[in-house]
Amino acid sequence: MADKVLTANRLSDGISVWLDAAGTWNESLQAAFVARHKEAVEALEATGKQAFADNKVVDVNVVDVEEIDGVLRPLRMRERIRALGPTIAYAAGYAGLTATAAPA
Amino acid sequence: MTKIWNESGFVADDPWIIETEEVQAGSNEKAILGLDAFLAKKDGTDLGVLINPADDVRRLEGHLDRLALVAVAFPAFNDGRAFSHASLLRSRLGFTGEVRAVGDVLIDQIPLMLRCGVDSFAVSNATALKRLAESRLPGIDNHYQPTARPSQDVGSYSWRRRA
Amino acid sequence: MYRYDEFDHAFVSGRVEQFRDQVTRRLSGELAEDAFKPLRLMNGVYLQLHAYMLRVAIPYGTLNARQMRMLAHIARKYDRGYGHFTTRQNIQYNWPKLSELPDALAELATVEMHALQTSGNCIRNVTADHFAGAAADEVADPRPYAEILRQWSSVHPEFSFLPRKFKIAVTGAERDRAAIQVHDIGLHLKKNEKGEIGFAVYVGGGQGRTPMIAKKIRDFLPEEDLLSYTTAIMRVYNLHGRRDNKYKARIKILVHETGAEELARQVEVEFADLRDSELKLPERDVAAISAYFAPPELAPRAEGWASLAQWKKADEDFARWVHQNVQPHKHPDYGMVTISLKPIGGIPGDATDAQMEAVADIAEEYAFDEIRVSHEQNLILPHVALADLEPIYRGLVAAGLATANAGLITDIIACPGLDYCALANARSIPVAQEISTRFGAPERQAEIGELKIKISGCINACGHHHVGHIGLLGVEKKGEELYQITLGGSGDENTSIGEIIGRGFEPEKVTDAIEVIVDTYLGLRLNPSEIFLDAYRRVGPQPFKDALYGDKTAEAA
Numbered sequence: 167m168a169d170k171v172l173t174a175n176r177l178s179d180g181i182s183v184w185l186d187a188a189g190t191w192n193e194s195l196q197a198a199f200v201a202r203h204k205e206a207v208e209a210l211e212a213t214g215k216q217a218f219a220d221n222k223v224v225d226v227n228v229v230d231v232e233e234i235d236g237v238l239r240p241l242r243m244r245e246r247i248r249a250l251g252p253t254i255a256y257a258a259g260y261a262g263l264t265a266t267a268a269p270a
Numbered sequence: 271m272t273k274i275w276n277e278s279g280f281v282a283d284d285p286w287i288i289e290t291e292e293v294q295a296g297s298n299e300k301a302i303l304g305l306d307a308f309l310a311k312k313d314g315t316d317l318g319v320l321i322n323p324a325d326d327v328r329r330l331e332g333h334l335d336r337l338a339l340v341a342v343a344f345p346a347f348n349d350g351r352a353f354s355h356a357s358l359l360r361s362r363l364g365f366t367g368e369v370r371a372v373g374d375v376l377i378d379q380i381p382l383m384l385r386c387g388v389d390s391f392a393v394s395n396a397t398a399l400k401r402l403a404e405s406r407l408p409g410i411d412n413h414y415q416p417t418a419r420p421s422q423d424v425g426s427y428s429w430r431r432r433a
Numbered sequence: 434m435y436r437y438d439e440f441d442h443a444f445v446s447g448r449v450e451q452f453r454d455q456v457t458r459r460l461s462g463e464l465a466e467d468a469f470k471p472l473r474l475m476n477g478v479y480l481q482l483h484a485y486m487l488r489v490a491i492p493y494g495t496l497n498a499r500q501m502r503m504l505a506h507i508a509r510k511y512d513r514g515y516g517h518f519t520t521r522q523n524i525q526y527n528w529p530k531l532s533e534l535p536d537a538l539a540e541l542a543t544v545e546m547h548a549l550q551t552s553g554n555c556i557r558n559v560t561a562d563h564f565a566g567a568a569a570d571e572v573a574d575p576r577p578y579a580e581i582l583r584q585w586s587s588v589h590p591e592f593s594f595l596p597r598k599f600k601i602a603v604t605g606a607e608r609d610r611a612a613i614q615v616h617d618i619g620l621h622l623k624k625n626e627k628g629e630i631g632f633a634v635y636v637g638g639g640q641g642r643t644p645m646i647a648k649k650i651r652d653f654l655p656e657e658d659l660l661s662y663t664t665a666i667m668r669v670y671n672l673h674g675r676r677d678n679k680y681k682a683r684i685k686i687l688v689h690e691t692g693a694e695e696l697a698r699q700v701e702v703e704f705a706d707l708r709d710s711e712l713k714l715p716e717r718d719v720a721a722i723s724a725y726f727a728p729p730e731l732a733p734r735a736e737g738w739a740s741l742a743q744w745k746k747a748d749e750d751f752a753r754w755v756h757q758n759v760q761p762h763k764h765p766d767y768g769m770v771t772i773s774l775k776p777i778g779g780i781p782g783d784a785t786d787a788q789m790e791a792v793a794d795i796a797e798e799y800a801f802d803e804i805r806v807s808h809e810q811n812l813i814l815p816h817v818a819l820a821d822l823e824p825i826y827r828g829l830v831a832a833g834l835a836t837a838n839a840g841l842i843t844d845i846i847a848c849p850g851l852d853y854c855a856l857a858n859a860r861s862i863p864v865a866q867e868i869s870t871r872f873g874a875p876e877r878q879a880e881i882g883e884l885k886i887k888i889s890g891c892i893n894a895c896g897h898h899h900v901g902h903i904g905l906l907g908v909e910k911k912g913e914e915l916y917q918i919t920l921g922g923s924g925d926e927n928t929s930i931g932e933i934i935g936r937g938f939e940p941e942k943v944t945d946a947i948e949v950i951v952d953t954y955l956g957l958r959l960n961p962s963e964i965f966l967d968a969y970r971r972v973g974p975q976p977f978k979d980a981l982y983g984d985k986t987a988e989a990a
Contacts, residue, residue: 178530221459253852414585429581
């Protein structure tokens with residue numbers, strides 16, 4: 167079984183978030199709690215369902231990750247882009263954005 | 271719990287029951303029949319019929335005088351066929367009896383249903399019940415199109431109306 | 434352009450308050466997500482990969498400086514300083530907060546803008562020729578009819594929960610610049626032998642999973658029947674369009690499965706009952722709406738001819754920009770300017786708030802305060818005196834908006850793709866950037882000539898790849914991105930769907946593949962004025978397949 171994390175988008179502002187070990191929704195994938203066995207995954211799924219029902223988050227999903235040298239890397243490219251942000255080079259003057267390298 | 275609402279308020283003692291294989295109308299109740307069952311019934315007046323989304327509402331033509339109520343079904347709130355059924359019932363077939371929305375009836379769609387000629391609603395959704403009890407319907411008064419339910423001319427472009 | 438009256442203002446304010454109530458109920462939990470979703474979609478609010486996305490309507494792509502400045506303000510205040518102009522003439526913002534959207538919509542309402550029905554299973558933005566009212570070849574301006582359809586379709590109670598989205602486009606010339614044949618309803622405004630105005634009506638065009646070219650179901654629909662006939666089509670679709678399968682729910686499938694003739698018959702039956710109803714359009718209403726679209730007072734500016742010649746001689750870059758980005762206007766002293774939002778190596782269709790402000794300033798000073806958005810993700814100034822081209826050009830250069838590539842290989846249309854979009858399978862923007870950089874040299878572009886590349890990051894085809902001269906479709910294969918190439922598509926009056934030419938290419942091989950295609954074309958064209966599309970239609974796919982795949986059998990990926 168691949169390692170898994172719980173991800174969603176915050177209801178109020180839509181920002182991608184991951185559930186951390188303290189049970190809070192964190193904007194960084196690297197803070198995510200990693201479920202490594204079945205019971206932990208089930209607990210994650212239950213937490214996700216509850217958070218959706220509590221209107222904190224939407225579009226809740228358990229996604230596969232691997233850990234390489236302590237860095238979490240989602241297995242699907244889509245999830246890597248969600249974690250890192252758009253991969254494109256922006257023109258000067260685009261506020262609040264920096265270019266990110268393609269998520270290898 | 272399902273309550274019946276119309277623009278005069280909630281209806282106490284509504285007699286109508288949608289008949290299925292399991293559920294039959296009792297002695298104090300009036301049956302809303304499926305379309306085929308209604309058309310097969312050769313006699314009776316003051317009857318009720320249920321129009322499902324895939325039904326052809328025009329099959330009721332010529333039978334309207336025997337009908338007191340036509341229920342139009344919204345099995346899912348986003349199945350919009352019943353908006354056309356209600357519109358055709360009123361504007362094409364000229365039905366003047368009660369048109370009732372049944373199924374997944376939510377508060378945000380009720381103003382649209384009203385404009386299509388629906389005049390009563392079988393409501394179970396909690397928020398809808400609450401808002402109806404408060405008479406707080408979320409419609410917009412200015413309309414950009416004439417509909418089955420007539421509304422006020424505003425003396426502007428021919429397609430504009432007001433509630 | 435159209436100006437709101439009291440009725441419109443009251444409507445749009447009512448709509449904002451309605452949405453505010455819905456958002457409040459959603460945030461408190463009183464309204465569940467599955468009930469909220471279609472409501473937020475009907476207010477243009479999507480949930481994407483990173484955040485929400487707001488799609489603001491720009492009706493038939495027409496706006497003025499004041500509205501453009503508001504779009505810049507929205508970008509600054511509610512987003513991250515930029516917006517993206519789309520293939521349906523709208524604008525998208527990628528980072529708004531749901532909790533702030535009612536306020537953003539309230540601000541938009543103050544300048545007669547909204548996000549109504551830019552998503553959802555309802556009638557969407559009615560698009561039109563971006564050169565409407567100015568093009569030398571126009572028979573009649575399609576925009577008054579687009580405006581009438583826009584009003585009539587706003588919160589239409591019978592058609593708010595259709596089987597699927599519904600897109601209408603209107604064109605008013607023989608040349609189709611609105612791609613009407615790949616729309617659910619395409620309207621070709623024309624005159625009959627008596628000189629009366631009417632429409633050829635096309636139904637069932639579309640791209641996406643199953644691209645189809647629309648069928649003409651009416652050769653001439655009189656003007657007064659526009660709303661009743663459209664209602665007839667919508668009612669037939671609402672009742673009979675498939676609701677069992679999201680991918681078979683567009684009207685194009687209904688036309689295909691029913692047969693165009695039978696569908697036309699059903700529409701005519703419904704229309705017969707509606708034709709003399711209150712939907713008949715009185716002449717005075719058409720005239721009143723048309724009056725809003727009267728062309729500006731275009732004073733003779735004949736001095737522009739000499740000035741233009743001098744400026745062109747003095748500045749090669751300016752000359753190139755005029756040659757490529759300025760099209761003939763009805764009035765000989767004027768031109769139509771394309772402001773390219775495709776800087777070499779840049780993000781197609783994006784503009785910063787500063788760039789939007791710059792366009793607003795130029796439009797106000799030199800272009801009769803009128804701006805258009807084209808479905809090719811560029812901006813247009815439809816009425817510009819030749820005598821003012823040089824100062825406009827300087828202003829555009831300063832804002833990074835003077836790329837002289839309208840219609841050329843670097844004028845790429847690309848959807849946001851997997852960098853933003855939750856529906857995507859692959860990225861489109863980096864692919865566009867790399868192609869643009871490779872072919873960026875002006876001489877190379879001029880040599881290649883007109884070549885429309887369109888890129889979609891998934892089968893939904895928002896990048897319109899099916900009608901690209903070269904189309905690229907990004908797919909996901911074994912967790913990696915792969916790009917299928919189609920050739921020979923076109924969205925103009927001779928609409929064609931591009932043909933897949935063989936197995937797909939990995940991201941790092943795509944640009945080389947494009948280069949092979951271009952070199953093959955350059956090698957076989959009759960002369961430099963035979964554009965890529967015409968050469969392809971003459972020789973077919975084989976030379977390109979051979980060049981790309983050798984003489985191995987090329988199986989589609």
